[in-house]
Amino acid sequence: MSNQLEPLADPGVPVATVRRADIDPIAAKRAERQVALLFSLSGLGTLLFIYSFFFIKDNVFIFLPVLGNTNAHQLGIGIGMAAGLFFIGVGLVHWAKTLMPNTPAVQERKELRSTDADRDGLVATAKEGVATAGLGRRPLIKASLAGAAALAGLPAVIMLRDLGPLPGNSLNETNWKSGTKLVTDPGDRPIKASDLEVGAVAQVLPELLPGQKRTLEDIGKDAVLLIRLRPAEFQLDAERLSWTHEGIIAFSKICSHMGCAVALYEQTTKHLLCPCHQSTFDVTRAAKVIFGPSARPLPQLAITVDGDGNLIAKQPFSEAVGPSFWERSS
Numbered sequence: 001m002s003n004q005l006e007p008l009a010d011p012g013v014p015v016a017t018v019r020r021a022d023i024d025p026i027a028a029k030r031a032e033r034q035v036a037l038l039f040s041l042s043g044l045g046t047l048l049f050i051y052s053f054f055f056i057k058d059n060v061f062i063f064l065p066v067l068g069n070t071n072a073h074q075l076g077i078g079i080g081m082a083a084g085l086f087f088i089g090v091g092l093v094h095w096a097k098t099l100m101p102n103t104p105a106v107q108e109r110k111e112l113r114s115t116d117a118d119r120d121g122l123v124a125t126a127k128e129g130v131a132t133a134g135l136g137r138r139p140l141i142k143a144s145l146a147g148a149a150a151l152a153g154l155p156a157v158i159m160l161r162d163l164g165p166l167p168g169n170s171l172n173e174t175n176w177k178s179g180t181k182l183v184t185d186p187g188d189r190p191i192k193a194s195d196l197e198v199g200a201v202a203q204v205l206p207e208l209l210p211g212q213k214r215t216l217e218d219i220g221k222d223a224v225l226l227i228r229l230r231p232a233e234f235q236l237d238a239e240r241l242s243w244t245h246e247g248i249i250a251f252s253k254i255c256s257h258m259g260c261a262v263a264l265y266e267q268t269t270k271h272l273l274c275p276c277h278q279s280t281f282d283v284t285r286a287a288k289v290i291f292g293p294s295a296r297p298l299p300q301l302a303i304t305v306d307g308d309g310n311l312i313a314k315q316p317f318s319e320a321v322g323p324s325f326w327e328r329s330s
């Protein structure tokens with residue numbers, strides 16, 4: 001038995017079939033209307049998506065056999081988007097199968113980079129293809145395809161709205177203002193310097209004003225750690241030292257790497273440790289990063305006391321708390 005492989009036989013060029021629409025103008029017109037109908041259904045699907053997105057409330061439910069109680073908002077969005085994409089695809093396939101030229105095209109294989117003449121030829125052929133596809137002669141298809149294609153891109157743009165409102169300046173601000181009382185978390189009790197012994201740590205939040213409610217988002221930005229050292233242990237410049245009170249220093253508890261809670265304090269080394277990726281901050285040196293991926297120290301909150309001896313913020317944070325974001329200036 002020979003090991004030589006037999007060359008594959010040339011399959012030849014498929015024979016062009018003559019379709020009904022190629023010889024019968026009435027069939028061609030019918031196919032044209034069918035294509036236009038499919039594109040129109042696509043457009044209606046997209047309009048259903050838009051209507052459901054904006055005008056059907058997300059708490060409206062309707063009963064459907066088999067599915068039971070179904071959220072009308074989500075159902076409309078789903079059916080609308082599916083119909084918008086499905087019918088435009090089916091319309092294109094139907095158009096290609098019934099009306100577009102059906103004759104085989106042969107191109108000899110050449111070296112990979114075409115000559116300039118071939119490239120110009122390709123452009124000319126493409127233009128000719130567009131002309132042959134009959135767009136010029138079939139204004140109904142042209143108009144309905146243009147409408148469906150223009151609408152089909154809208155859902156992607158509209159869904160950007162679900163990303164929520166723009167953050168504005170909210171990432172730069174917290175609820176700490178000049179004079180805001182520090183209150184215990186949990187408990188919401190004002191805290192005095194004498195409540196903290198040397199070596200102690202406490203988590204505090206800004207005092208709520210009457211009628212104000214605390215949201216998780218607030219806590220995620222406002223949480224502050226108080227740590228009491230001996231004043232002589234600080235290695236701070238004059239300004240940062242003036243932000244402390246009787247050895248008590250306050251830092252944002254939100255890690256400057258990716259926003260975890262910096263929850264571990266090592267009393268002997270005076271280090272704060274973030275459990276997520278082990279960023280380590282030196283409390284004696286204004287939370288300077290001494291290990292880990294964090295690029296910035298924890299922001300320090302300037303504190304003092306009011307007339308009753310309660311700890312209060314001297315001023316808001318001088319920089320944004322938490323991880324980096326694009327518009328951050330520091």
Ligand code: FES
Binds near residue numbers: 255256276277293
């Ligand atoms: S979030 Fe703190 S080290 Fe990564």
